[in-house]
Amino acid sequence: METTGLLAPYRVLDLTDESGFSCGKILADLGADVIKIEPPGGDAARFIGPFPGDRPDPGKSLYFISYNARKRGITLNLESHRGRDLFKRLAERADFLIETYPPGTLERLGLSFGTLRRQNPRLILVSITPFGQTGPYRDYKGSDLVTMAMSGLMSLIGEAGRMPLRVSLPQSPMWAGMYAAAGALTAHYFREAGNRGQHVDVSMQSSLLWALANGPAFWSTNRAVPTRGGSSVTGRSLTGARMRAIYECKDGYLNFIIYGGKAGRRSNQALVEWIAERGLATESLLNKDWNRFSIETSTQAEIDEIEGPTAKLFLQYTKSEFLEQAFKREMLGYPVSNARDILDDPHLKDREFWQSVDESVAGAPLKFPGVYARFSESGLPAFRPAPRLGQHNIEIYQGEFGLTEAEIASLREEKVL
């Protein structure tokens, strides 16, 4: 079995900042040779916390380390003439170039797609920006909060009438990076069928639309506008009934929802059996005919009657006890896990999900999230921690491009590297 990954033959030049650096990480996870190119002072993301021990250190930003693993790293100053010449040589033999500059920046640098592809018609250019390369908002400045707001997602998170919320860890760059990788590989498939490369224009706002799940369907279907329901699920019943989803348990919270359909019936019945075992069942709950229960016509009274005893039941268990019971009883539901719960989850250990990283990276050994899938034929490439600033300068400039030590020294002196 090959262990170099599905994309081993391909090279990616990665000019992204934190708004898109997950794209290169995703391609590197599948074996692509991703070269992160940083300005001589380093990617600004190296200064984003958290840091080990909360001591700021550009070599140990956990945010940077998270999404630059498996890449090699070089420095290059694209503002200098010699830097741009060197970059063009790099781009000549690259398969992909990923960038997150404001629209128009590559043109200003003399590195437009037209220029680059004249030398390398195969090149696929992937541009990730908050709103896209063209259009009325192309020059709008983005940030996670702004694109989360303008994707509509925030209008759907939080309590009705209260402040809309985002996820406290930025999600926009993750969605954009993911869809950028998908766009790159769509263009790649076409290129490898005997065509040339193309420009992939990724919008963060557009990428986030899929985080709304079926939200847009309410508008397309009935011109209805879904709203936020706090910790309850709405839009599942035609009567407007809300289903509670977050329950308190002994050591935190659980996510359990009354569902419909075949799967829901099985789960709801198992719940009532459990409630009955603990002596918490009401007479009407015990006699409920689940074959006649249907989520899309359920009323609030009917839902409340089930949810009351359920809340009492769950208070008797911890998150991990609930997970064990839910699995055993074939009930639908999962704990509201925090990072600690996830790190300790034995199931992930069974799947050998974590990559072990030694203390050289962050001062202590780490469990680093592995890849999201196992590939029966191609396997996965060996893990490589995020590069130190300019770590692979010699390997690439000298080893691959044949620059002499003297040339490299002079490039360093001129602050090109």
Next chain:
Amino acid sequence: MTEPSSKAALDGIRVVEFAVFAAGPVVGKHLGEHGAEVIRVESHASPDGFRVHYPPFKDDRPGLERGGSYALFNDQKLGVTLDLKKPKAVSLARRLVAKADVVIENFAQGVMDRLGLGYSALRESKPDIIVLSSCNQGQTGRRAAQRGFGSQLTSMSGFTHLTGYGDGEPPMLLYGPYVDFVAVGFGFIAVLAALDYRRRTGKGQHIDLSQYEAGLQFLTPVLLDAQLNRRVHDPPANRDPRAAPHGVYRCNGESQWCAIAVFNSEEWFAFCRAAEKPEWASDSRFANHENRKLHEDKLDQMIGEWTRHLEAGDIAARLQSAGVRAGVVYSVADLFACPQLAHRRQWVKLDHPEFGSYEHEAPPFLLSETPAELRRSSPCLGEHNDYVFEMIVGLSPEEIQQFKDEGVIA
């Protein structure tokens, strides 16, 4: 420059879906958007949950062809029906797979094997088949067989814990099965990479995708922070350690909000100028980032009083033209009026027999030479049985009729 090709990027790829709800079907939709031929297998005995169980339904009247979520997740596909409880249907399914490049399935672990459609069986039908299996927790491990939905897996994957008002309040839900759609993106990527691998090596493969592990890709910094700093985050509502102000502010009208994010002093002074508040700019409590963080409650209160009687759209436009990061908290309806999304042709109206017309969602990325083309609204149940079984599988019309009479194509 040569003329742009009129071909689609994924022309010539055929995909068969044995899938339900969203995590499988939207991968197929994405492949279809760029020209793959995607065949969705369902049955009258067990139609997709979004056809029967969950609103929205057109005009609030349930019906197999009236499910709005089904319509959103299944455009660009052909629809066939096979009652896979019947052995003849399973053998027909295998004949269909023999003509395909990719199979997508998102049943609980073990279901495809029990149907006789597991990877090894499908490989006998098509030696280089690529099979994407996407389930909650992957095909292996102690909880592999656990059934579950994305709305809840989103909580086990850590997202719910990071979302809320803080201060001991319970966590808030994301909307719908958030993690399903993370898994969709990674499933799409995995299939594309496997197609390239097959082109180079001649080998197909089985992709065992865990939706849980897909979700964790979006949370890496938090997982590292918990190990190195023993920190388990409690959500700080909308605040961000690197910025202040950083929040959404209520505007004129009860449901209008505007997001404002200021990361440095240059942006802060630009904000004060655009807001016409010179007194804020000269207030020493807000003179630098550290001070603004220290007095963030006061800052939020002042800004909230300023925005309260202004239109969210006016504020956002004014701040953006001053170079300040700002944006309206769009409702779902606003998305369909957003000029930027309109410019990108994000919503594509297609005719459908029950919906009249329906706005389908175009991909988040635009390809310069092979733009996605949304051509086909979601299929009615079994709509393409005759076409698929005759033109692709190669049955005669008589054989097809016989299978229908026997309840195999049903």
